Each structure stands twice: as C-alpha cells, then as structure tokens.
Amino acid sequence: MTKDQYVLGIETSCDETAASVVKNGIEIVSNVVASQIQSQKRFGGVVPEIASRHHVEQITIVIDEALKKAGLAPKELDAVAVTEGPGLVGALLIGINAAKAFAFAHGLPLIGVHHIAGHIYANELMQRMKFPLLAIIVSGGHTELVIMKGHGSFEVIGETRDDAAGEAYDKVARVLGLPYPGGPEIDRLAGESDDVIEFPRAWLEPDSYDFSFSGLKSAVINYKHNLEQRGEKVNPAHVAAGFQASVVEVLTTKARRAAEEYQVKQVVAAGGVAANKQLRGSLENAFKEMNIPFYVPPISLCTDNAAMIAAAGSSMFTSGVRSTLSMNGRPGMELTSWHE
Numbered sequence: 001m002t003k004d005q006y007v008l009g010i011e012t013s014c015d016e017t018a019a020s021v022v023k024n025g026i027e028i029v030s031n032v033v034a035s036q037i038q039s040q041k042r043f044g045g046v047v048p049e050i051a052s053r054h055h056v057e058q059i060t061i062v063i064d065e066a067l068k069k070a071g072l073a074p075k076e077l078d079a080v081a082v083t084e085g086p087g088l089v090g091a092l093l094i095g096i097n098a099a100k101a102f103a104f105a106h107g108l109p110l111i112g113v114h115h116i117a118g119h120i121y122a123n124e125l126m127q128r129m130k131f132p133l134l135a136i137i138v139s140g141g142h143t144e145l146v147i148m149k150g151h152g153s154f155e156v157i158g159e160t161r162d163d164a165a166g167e168a169y170d171k172v173a174r175v176l177g178l179p180y181p182g183g184p185e186i187d188r189l190a191g192e193s194d195d196v197i198e199f200p201r202a203w204l205e206p207d208s209y210d211f212s213f214s215g216l217k218s219a220v221i222n223y224k225h226n227l228e229q230r231g232e233k234v235n236p237a238h239v240a241a242g243f244q245a246s247v248v249e250v251l252t253t254k255a256r257r258a259a260e261e262y263q264v265k266q267v268v269a270a271g272g273v274a275a276n277k278q279l280r281g282s283l284e285n286a287f288k289e290m291n292i293p294f295y296v297p298p299i300s301l302c303t304d305n306a307a308m309i310a311a312a313g314s315s316m317f318t319s320g321v322r323s324t325l326s327m328n329g330r331p332g333m334e335l336t337s338w339h340e
Ligand code: KG4
Pocket: 014, 138, 139, 140, 141, 142, 165, 166, 167, 169, 170, 181, 182, 183, 184, 187, 271, 272, 273, 274, 275, 276, 277, 302, 303, 304
C-alpha cells in the first residue's frame, strides 16, 4: 500500500487569504478562506495595498486553522504549494513568504503554482480529468480556453484581448450602481429580468478563440448615457440581462467550436464567473447536445480558494516539479506546461 500524500495549499493572489490541505490530490481535508469582500466593498473593488495588509493579518491564522481542521502536524505533510502568479504582486508575496518560511522550517518541498492551473485543478477535487480536455477559465483576471492533453500540459488556444469576463461584469455592475463584486449581482438581476436589451457580440476573426469584452462594456455605458440624456430611466435588470446574454453566447459558441475542433473527451469550467447560473446552464445544454461530459465545481471551488492550489500542487509534486526558496511573486506569469 502506498502512503497517502498530503499537500498544504496557500493562495493570496487577490482578495482571499486561503489555506487548505488536500489528500492524494483529489480529496479536501480542510479548506479555509478568509474573504476581504466586506472590506473591499467600501472601495468598489480591490485596493492592492489594502489586500496586502489583510493578507498579512490573516495568513498565519488561516494556515494554522487549515492544519488544525485537517488534524495534521506539519511533519505529516509532503509538500507546500503556493500561488506564484499571476496576481497582485504585494498580495502574492505574502503567501509566498509564508509558504517559504513554512517549507524551510519543516523541511518540506516548495511548489509554485500558476493560479489558473489551480482553477482548472479545482475540478480534480470533484471527478477525474479525462484528456484531451477543454478548460473554460472565466475569472476576475482571466478569460481563457485551454486544451490539456494530459496532467500538467496546457495549451492556451484563446484569451481575452482586453477585459476579463469577471472584470467586465464588475465594471458594468459599477456603471449600474451595483455593489462589488458585481458578477453575482448581475447574475441575480438578469435572472429576474422580464426584458433583454440587445448588445453587440464580439466574435473577432471567424477562426479566433480570443475574446474581447471592452466593446460590450462601452456599449452598455453608451446605452446608459443616451437614455440619461433623453431624461429616461435605465432599467438595471434589462441591461444586466442584455450584457449577460452577450457574454454567455460568445463564451458558449467559442467553447463549443473548440471542443469540436480538438475532439475533447471532457469539458470543465473554472473561475469565479463559472459560478454564473446562466453560463452554467448554457454550457451544460451545449455539451449535452454534443454528448461531451461537462463539469463545473461547486461555487466555493469556482471562486479563489487554496484547495485548488493544493490539488494542482499535488499533481506537480507527483511529477517531480519543485521550486526553490528564491521563488518570487510573478504578477504576469504565463501558464506553461509542467508535463508534456
Ligand atoms: O476566480 P475569482 O474568484 O477571482 C479571480 O481569480 O479573479 O473570480 C472573481 C470574479 C469577479 O469578477 C466576480 O464578479 C465574478 O468572478 N463572479 C461572477 C459570479 N460570481 C463571481 N460573475 C458572474 N456571475 C456570478 N454568479
């Protein structure tokens, strides 16, 4: 019988301070997330300096709690995995320094994880990945279509050329006077709406898997200004429904085409925007029609968490990937394969 593998994951790339222990790369033993949303709400978004300060206050408490909930002593762990990038550099460094200190103090291997690899590996905590796989990553910082031919192999076939999907949600929500984060608010309003304003779809070149959401955001702003100039009132629900319809149609259409072209055996969604009800429904329908298994993790594993970082870190650990204590925060880190 082989020994069980326990990896401690740490995530501080944005506004969640999180630590988690994952067993054998697939089973959550503990998962602690300290969110700063209440604090960031006052500023209508994430203020990097404030995010870093929160991380400093929370990080040791969160790590201790993750170990306590797991009922494990540091020496029972096999490795420490931490988000190396991309993200806010000051925020990343808090997690990285905590991970380095922990790994050094307890003589454990250190593994730097790409945040998006983490979002994708959140799916391993639910069911086994089947390759080739299409991952649809839609978060506050990213909109990407990624093909995986095996564990740790990533080919980014499409990405956003301007705003990320979640960023567009948050900006449009702000225009509509909705609180931060705007995604869940727009999701809720759109679901209740009895009308849909027609906004453009940015398809880009016919064969492109890239995305662009800034034109859609401008269209929403122009629509609002035009109405206001005429002294008419904007119905936020109608705008939310129109904006969301455009985002969901473009994402679904491009994901479908990618799944077909790359003959994938499984499709997974990941990232905060994958929590969106209409997007989930639309992707579910599309892949059901195509007879391709489609999975989205539960909402708590879609938004930022450390279990996903531990899951990706476990797979890297098994593949022999190690980082050194000279690891630095990499705000613009590219998603590259750790395994061909
Ligand atoms: O993955 P995540 O927690 O953080 C990043 O790595 O960026 O994603 C956060 C983003 C925010 O932009 C938030 O508005 C969006 O996910 N979001 C949603 C929903 N829930 C969160 N967007 C649309 N519909 C939702 N239900």
